[in-house]
Amino acid sequence: TGELLLNSQLIVTGHSLGGSIASLFTLWLLDNIKRTSNRNKLPLCITFGSPLLGDQGLQRAVSEHSKWNSCFLHVAANKDLFPRIFTTSQPSPRCKPFGTFFFCSELGCNCVDDPEVVSMLLRSTISQVSAEEMGIDDYSGIVKRLKSRLILREDSQLGQPVLPSLRLGIILQLKAIGVEITAEVTSTIFFSSQH
Structure with missing residues (x-):
C-alpha cells in the first residue's frame, strides 16, 4: 500500500x-x-x-x-x-x-x-x-446548546481579547493539529457561560 x-x-x-x-x-x-x-x-x-x-x-x-x-x-x-x-x-x-x-x-x-x-x-x-x-x-441538542453560548464581539474593553480557559483550550487543540487560527477569529469569538 x-x-x-x-x-x-x-x-x-x-x-x-x-x-x-x-x-x-x-x-x-x-x-x-x-x-x-x-x-x-x-x-x-x-x-x-x-x-x-x-x-x-x-x-x-x-x-x-x-x-x-x-x-x-x-x-x-x-x-x-x-x-x-x-x-x-x-x-x-x-x-x-x-x-x-x-x-x-x-x-x-x-x-x-x-x-x-x-x-x-x-x-x-x-x-x-x-x-x-x-x-x-x-448529540444534536448538545451542539445546539454549545452554539447558543457562542457570542460574537469586537473586542474586550481592555483592547485585548479575553480568552476563557475552555476557549483557550480549544484554540490550543486546533493549533496543535495545524488548524490556522487568525487574529481576527480569536478577537471576535467569545464563549458565554450563560444560556
Missing part, C-alpha cells in the same frame, strides 16, 4: 459505534500520510458517544506520535451509555482512552485529556445516572 498525500484539512466524524470506525480510519490516515506532505494538515476525528477503543498498547502507540493525540476529540454526554460500555468498576479496565474527551451534561461541559482522569470520570459518572436515564444521547 502506498502513502497518502493530504492537501487539505480532513475532519472525520462518527456517532456511537460509527465513532469507533471514525477513530480507526483516522489512525489509518495518520499512519499513511505521506511523510513529505504538509504535516500541519493532519486529520481531525470528532466522535459522539463512542465507546473506548483499544488497550494500553494502542494508547501508548498514539501518545508516542507527538501530534496524533491532539487529532481526536471524543464528545461524551453524561447520560450516554456507549462511551462507558467498556468501563468497569475494576481499577484497571482493559479498554483505555486516548485523545481529548469533551464531557457534557445539562450543567455544562469540560475538556479532559489525561487518560487516567478520563477513565475515572467515565467510571464515576456511570454510577450517578439511573438505569432509566441511561441510553443513547441526542
Whole structure:
C-alpha cells in the first residue's frame, strides 16, 4: 500500500459505534500520510458517544506520535451509555482512552485529556445516572446548546481579547493539529457561560 498525500484539512466524524470506525480510519490516515506532505494538515476525528477503543498498547502507540493525540476529540454526554460500555468498576479496565474527551451534561461541559482522569470520570459518572436515564444521547441538542453560548464581539474593553480557559483550550487543540487560527477569529469569538 502506498502513502497518502493530504492537501487539505480532513475532519472525520462518527456517532456511537460509527465513532469507533471514525477513530480507526483516522489512525489509518495518520499512519499513511505521506511523510513529505504538509504535516500541519493532519486529520481531525470528532466522535459522539463512542465507546473506548483499544488497550494500553494502542494508547501508548498514539501518545508516542507527538501530534496524533491532539487529532481526536471524543464528545461524551453524561447520560450516554456507549462511551462507558467498556468501563468497569475494576481499577484497571482493559479498554483505555486516548485523545481529548469533551464531557457534557445539562450543567455544562469540560475538556479532559489525561487518560487516567478520563477513565475515572467515565467510571464515576456511570454510577450517578439511573438505569432509566441511561441510553443513547441526542448529540444534536448538545451542539445546539454549545452554539447558543457562542457570542460574537469586537473586542474586550481592555483592547485585548479575553480568552476563557475552555476557549483557550480549544484554540490550543486546533493549533496543535495545524488548524490556522487568525487574529481576527480569536478577537471576535467569545464563549458565554450563560444560556
